[in-house]
Amino acid sequence: MTAQVARVDAAAELLRLLDFARGAAATPAGFAWLDDRGVPDLAQHVHTWITTRMTHVFSLAHLQAVGDAAGLAAHGVRALAGPLRDAEHGGWYAAVSADGRVVDATKAAYAHAFVVLAGSSATVAGVRGGEALLDEALEVVDTHFLDGDGRVVDALAPDMGPGEAYRGANSSMHMVEALLAAGDVTGDRRRHDTALGIAEHLVHGVAREHDFLLPEHFTADWVALPDYNADDPADQFRPFGCTPGHLLEWSRLLLHLEATVAEPPAWLLEDAVSLFESATEVGWTVDLEPGFVYTVDWQRHPVVRSRMHWVHAEGLAAAAALHRRTGEASYADWQRVLEEYVATYLVDRDLGSWHHELDEHNRPAATTWQGKPDVYHAYQALLLASRPLAPVLSVQLAGR
Template identity: 70%
Template sequence: MIDPDAECRRLAGFARPSAASPAGFWWLDESGRPDPAEPVHTWITARMTHVFALAHLRGDVPEAAALAAHGIRALAGALRDDEFGGWYASVSGDGEPVGTLKEAYAHAFVVLAASSGVAAGVPGADALLDEALGVVQQHFLDGSGRVVDSLERDLRSGEAYRGANSSMHTVEAFLAAGDVTGDAAWHQRALAIAEHLIHGVARAHGYDLPEHFDLSWSPLLDYNADRPGDPFRPYGCTPGHLLEWSRLLLHLDASLPDAPSWLVEDARALFERAVEVGWSADGETGFVYTTSWDGTPVTRLRLHWVAAEALAAAGALHTRTGEAVYDEWRRRFEDYIETHLVDRELGSWHHELDEHNRPSHVIWHGKPDVYHAYQALLLARMPLAPVLSVQLREPQAAWNERRERPRP
């Protein structure tokens, strides 16, 4: 079995070289070296800032505080658009913008990074969080509180597309913002997004959540049918996202004073459907990346983040229900990760395996970041609320007392 503390230290150590650019955190190759063929991505910089904030709170590596501060400076600096506001999707190593599109996905991670930075006491994180929440609320939520997937640089227009992936990570970000700031309105905004996409759309589709929508949120079931292995917008159902949503619903359930019962019911259903259509669906161990709408595998590659989210979801369901079956699944997923994904030779986890669980590089090259692996090891064993950064900052009892204290 994996020793989560030792593995978190190993992952954080692997990720240290990614801070080589003053513009942010680099994409890493198989050996943990910065990949100069990639720009500095906002989503990677934000995710690594989040990880190093947690690593600082845990004491995983001695330089974690400095690395988290590096990320906060980059997000407040080269990756931020001083003219129009918001954050570029990516910049070159010397800080020049690459493209003009601004993505809700990346902005959600900026909120997460800033929230974790605030909890870890990183200088500048408070101001970054205030700004990021303002940008997201003003520009990336529509009048119904649903996520606007992308905008042009001036934040005035964007693609005729809405997506479940950016919405999911916005829920994650709002949970963190609500816990760190003490403002329960962020939890309610997260609940509204989840209620629409999961209790509404996913439930109506037998919990095979459509990922892609037009501007009126009508599902586009054939979207990217000619690109089934897209890393961010694949065709069909993505079992890994069902697992990720399952866990997020349980965090919401633990965070809300009057949580609706459907949160736990839908979390169970999502997990069961993900296992049914995704786990060993082609006769080989592991989760397939995507399935068609009749439940058959489409992209049979095994991605590390899916196994990480399976581990975290099983742990969360066991924590919430106490049922042994979920702990059995947690152990099964952990065994799979230890056997097939953990790279003891070069470090980190293999980000992609083929259908026979051999290292592969069809969708993902290298080992871009450690976000999914690092936090899954913690999420599988820690309480469901508050978010990890707040749990690591203060005892559970102190947080409960602070949450229950009337706001001035």
């Protein structure tokens, strides 16, 4: 008898993820961090990066005609125009309390990239305040978070003055995602060109020079810091070593860029293929257990063996994008393998959403991630897996 292969019913799973995510709209300050059961964990504070990502998701859901999604997206836009916005200095706080008190006033490019993404999706979805949010976010990014070379400034002080002397590939990657969306929504193709420049520097330059093991951390002058956080290797946003999940995410973004920019260079496809190959070689089932490890060192050995849900979501989306672009059966095979992994290990059919972290034996864990903060990676990956590479999802769903 042939064993039944686990599969994800994408349409049903999207609705299930939204059911879980609704609970985050528990505070007027924004979308709360959710625990394993979908209950708001207010001890975690209200983070701008979560509120923006949830606003993006609910804007997409509204464009899919999900009944209450418009109100939930509007909830996020109101929070981003209110408690999370720094009316004095500009930009958005990193986090506030459930009652709107500022608890982290730093200004991070990572969070601001997601403000642009949320504003883009809310604008297309017709959410009140969405267009104003996008306009303001782009002005802040242009003025403060892109330097004269079009590269991303990672962090600023609360008053928007100089911040930490650090540059990061993660915030740059999400800025590429945000600028792709902003360019499609506003019609300003210069946004696409800026995104291409960021990718050319970090992927076609830095990653290629490092045999497609992309360093994540840099000085303010973009000198790689290979030992950064060696004493804290499982950090949520700045882990030590190379992160295979980001190689997968970059691979997909390069294909979106290729499908979007006016005259795409050949290296976009070539490097997308190389990044995917590198990620699967160093990250997949390297310790005799299925799944991608979180990080590897510069000798390609696993460091943090936890399996993060977002890595597998991005792997699924990247495999689907590569198959759509190349037609090669091997990528369809990877898409099936990753869909089976998601269905078997990550989908939490008892408590909802996806387990955010599994240990090296694919058992639920909470070493790096506590609870299930948001549904952005899972929701977006399920949509991307069956859709064209351009334009961005919000514009596609709007039927433009």
